[in-house]
Amino acid sequence: MNLLKSTVGRKILMAVTGLMLIGFISVHLLGNMSVFAGADGINAYAKHLHDLGPLVWLFRLAMLGLFAVHITFGVQLYLENRAATPDSYAVQKTLVTTFSAKTMIFTGLTILTFLLYHLLHFTVQITNPEISAHNLPLDAAMRPDVFTMVVSSFQNVFIVVVYIIAMIALLLHLMHGVSSWVQTLGWSTGPSQDKVTFIGKLLAIAYGLAYIAIPLFILARIVK
Numbered sequence: 001m002n003l004l005k006s007t008v009g010r011k012i013l014m015a016v017t018g019l020m021l022i023g024f025i026s027v028h029l030l031g032n033m034s035v036f037a038g039a040d041g042i043n044a045y046a047k048h049l050h051d052l053g054p055l056v057w058l059f060r061l062a063m064l065g066l067f068a069v070h071i072t073f074g075v076q077l078y079l080e081n082r083a084a085t086p087d088s089y090a091v092q093k094t095l096v097t098t099f100s101a102k103t104m105i106f107t108g109l110t111i112l113t114f115l116l117y118h119l120l121h122f123t124v125q126i127t128n129p130e131i132s133a134h135n136l137p138l139d140a141a142m143r144p145d146v147f148t149m150v151v152s153s154f155q156n157v158f159i160v161v162v163y164i165i166a167m168i169a170l171l172l173h174l175m176h177g178v179s180s181w182v183q184t185l186g187w188s189t190g191p192s193q194d195k196v197t198f199i200g201k202l203l204a205i206a207y208g209l210a211y212i213a214i215p216l217f218i219l220a221r222i223v224k
């Protein structure tokens, strides 16, 4: 089977890259949760990451590849699917599908748009001049003060709204994504499929709420 050309092959690649992206989202969430431990928590975490040096760039390259494959095939399969069913009303009526499954392309593109903004915001640091790499203060241990950068950003209600909309898109995307890769790879059939779908939805809600809690708790001054 030609993985890049056949529909099944591309679905398998989407499932595998999707699973890896879920891995990234899990590690990133755990790292970000260290904001709840205060400046010492997240600044130490960020320093450990930056100290990895060239490995960070290797990791970034791998992430870029994963996102590129996942997004390219996602858009391709969506367009092919749409072209194959121009009058999809009758088909949609008979298919058992969920809101999150039907909206994967839109939630996916929302996440992509967010990601571009997010990288400019926290990695390149050009969207808010007051937190640019030049102005970012050092903490008492002479580490870049990522805590202050994150907290001062999320004291701005507009930034929090953007993040919350994006995290809702992520939650919806994961509602389908966390369980669908198991089915695509043929690892769940029959009655076990319902269980996998249910656990997938629970996990998606947990990821979404945990991510939303970060900007929300900061806006509410519970973290400051």
Ligand code: HEM
Residues within 6 Å of the ligand: 025, 028, 032, 046, 049, 056, 060, 063, 111, 115, 118, 119, 122, 123, 146, 150, 163, 170, 211, 212, 214, 215
């Ligand atoms: C409340 C939500 C989030 C917060 C507070 C947050 C925080 C951060 C911070 C502080 C950085 C910069 C790390 C550093 O260079 O020290 C970062 C980088 C990044 N974030 Fe997030 N993030 C959030 C959600 C997300 C989501 C949902 C995704 C993916 C869909 C994501 C993907 C990334 C990526 C790809 C990077 C770049 C990593 C690198 O520089 O190598 N983030 N994030």
